[in-house]
Structure formats: structure tokens, C-alpha cells
Amino acid sequence: GDSVTQMEGPVTLSEEAFLTINCTYTATGYPSLFWYVQYPGEGLQLLLKATKADDKGSNKGFEATYRKETTSFHLEKGSVQVSDSAVYFCALRVNEGGKLIFGQGTELSVKP
Amino acid sequence: DGGITQSPKYLFRKEGQNVTLSCEQNLNHDAMYWYRQDPGQGLRLIYYSQIVNDFQKGDIAEGYSVSREKKESFPLTVTSAQKNPTAFYLCASSPLSTGLTYEQYFGPGTRLTVT
Numbered sequence: 001g002d003s004v005t006q007m008e009g010p011v012t013l014s015e016e017a018f019l020t021i022n023c024t025y026t027a028t029g030y031p032s033l034f035w036y037v038q039y040p041g042e043g044l045q046l047l048l049k050a051t052k053a054d055d056k057g058s059n060k061g062f063e064a065t066y067r068k069e070t071t072s073f074h075l076e077k078g079s080v081q082v083s084d085s086a087v088y089f090c091a092l093r094v095n096e097g098g099k100l101i102f103g104q105g106t107e108l109s110v111k112p
Numbered sequence: 113d114g115g116i117t118q119s120p121k122y123l124f125r126k127e128g129q130n131v132t133l134s135c136e137q138n139l140n141h142d143a144m145y146w147y148r149q150d151p152g153q154g155l156r157l158i159y160y161s162q163i164v165n166d167f168q169k170g171d172i173a174e175g176y177s178v179s180r181e182k183k184e185s186f187p188l189t190v191t192s193a194q195k196n197p198t199a200f201y202l203c204a205s206s207p208l209s210t211g212l213t214y215e216q217y218f219g220p221g222t223r224l225t226v227t
Contacts, residue, residue: 041221097143
């Protein structure tokens with residue numbers, strides 16, 4: 001079945017470091033891919049999305065490219081800030097009911 | 113302001129009691145979803161609804177029930193049959209369930225503790 005695998009956390013970085021969070025997926029057809037962010041005690045917010053192969057989603061300095069050949073959607077940011085500390089979820093959206101299939105989440109902690 | 117509201121933010125219940133979590137949206141979205149989140153895990157789908165008066169089971173529907181009598185409301189009842197109900201519950205909505213490009217919008221969540 002459809003699934004999403006993310007790199008395990010927690011990830012701890014110093015401020016201004018480069019961030020990569022790996023995400024790979026298994027899906028039939030051509031899903032849309034999403035990154036969501038969750039701050040402590042809150043719901044999820046959409047960070048970025050890509051709806052077809054080779055699309056690049058970007059927002060707030062974060063980027064991810066939909067790579068069909070490697071079935072990946074890695075999240076990157078060139079220079080992280082303390083305020084980026086959160087849990088990041090990779091997800092794909094499937095045809096059946098428009099459901100989202102989530103990875104297990106990666107906790108990011110950025111130290112000053 | 114358009115959005116999704118969930119109430120209450122924190123909920124405490126005794127084991128054996130049913131409890132209903134509220135979810136309301138004013139985004140005019142057709143589809144609504146309930147997810148459960150446990151520490152260190154991703155979100156798992158409980159139930160979803162694509163249209164009023166219709167809903168489908170997700171991956172972990174046992175011990176839960178829902179209704180969709182109005183487009184804007186999708187309450188979730190956690191019954192006493194749910195073996196491990198303590199969790200963070202998130203409600204989401206989306207313009208169309210069939211449009212893969214549409215994202216889901218999430219509410220702030222309800223943290224349920226059952227003792």
C-alpha cells in the first residue's frame with residue numbers, strides 16, 4: 001500500500017546550519033506531496049507542496065523537489081533559525097477520499 | 113476569519129465514559145477528516161467524510177463514531193470500546209476530496225486524557 005518514510009529524529013542543529021530531512025514514498029499513480037510543520041501543542045500547518053514530478057515547492061526558505069525517479073521529496077533549508085524548531089511531517093495525498101498518508105515525523109531542534 | 117475550530121483544547125474523562133470532540137469549519141469545504149496522533153508517531157486516519165450525511169472508516173475506526181449532519185460540522189465520539197483513547201486528536205478539512213492538489217487544513221487539536 002501507499003506509505004511515507006522519513007528520516008528519524010530528533011535532529012539537532014546550530015542556528016544558520018543547513019537542514020535536510022529525507023522523505024521517500026511508495027504510491028500507486030501520481031500522488032501530490034506535502035510537508036507540514038507542527039509547533040508544540042498545535043495543529044499542523046502546510047509548509048509547502050508539489051503536485052507533479054520535478055515540481056519544487058518552496059516557502060519561508062524551505063524547499064523540496066518532487067523526484068519521481070527516486071520517489072523522494074526531501075526538505076531543505078539553507079540556514080535554519082531557532083524559530084524553525086518543530087516537528088516536520090512529510091505526506092502524500094491519495095485518490096481514495098483524498099486521504100493524507102503521513103510519515104512518522106521528524107523533530108528538529110535548533111540551538112542558538 | 114476562516115478556519116477550523118476544535119473544542120475543547122484539553123479534555124479529561126474517566127475510563128468507561130463516551131466523549132465527543134467538536135470540529136467546526138467555516139471554509140465551505142466539502143471533505144472533513146479526523147486523525148489521531150500519538151507521541152513520536154505520525155497521524156493516523158480515524159474517519160473521513162466527503163459529503164454531508166456520508167462518511168467512511170479510516171485505518172483505525174474501531175471504538176470511534178462520527179456524524180456529518182451539516183457541512184461545517186464533523187464531531188467525533190470516542191466510545192468506551194476504544195482501548196487506548198488517550199491521544200491528541202486533529203480535525204482537518206479540504207475543498208474537495210477528489211482534488212489531489214488540494215491540501216488539508218488542520219484545526220488546533222484536542223488533547224484527550226482518559227484515566
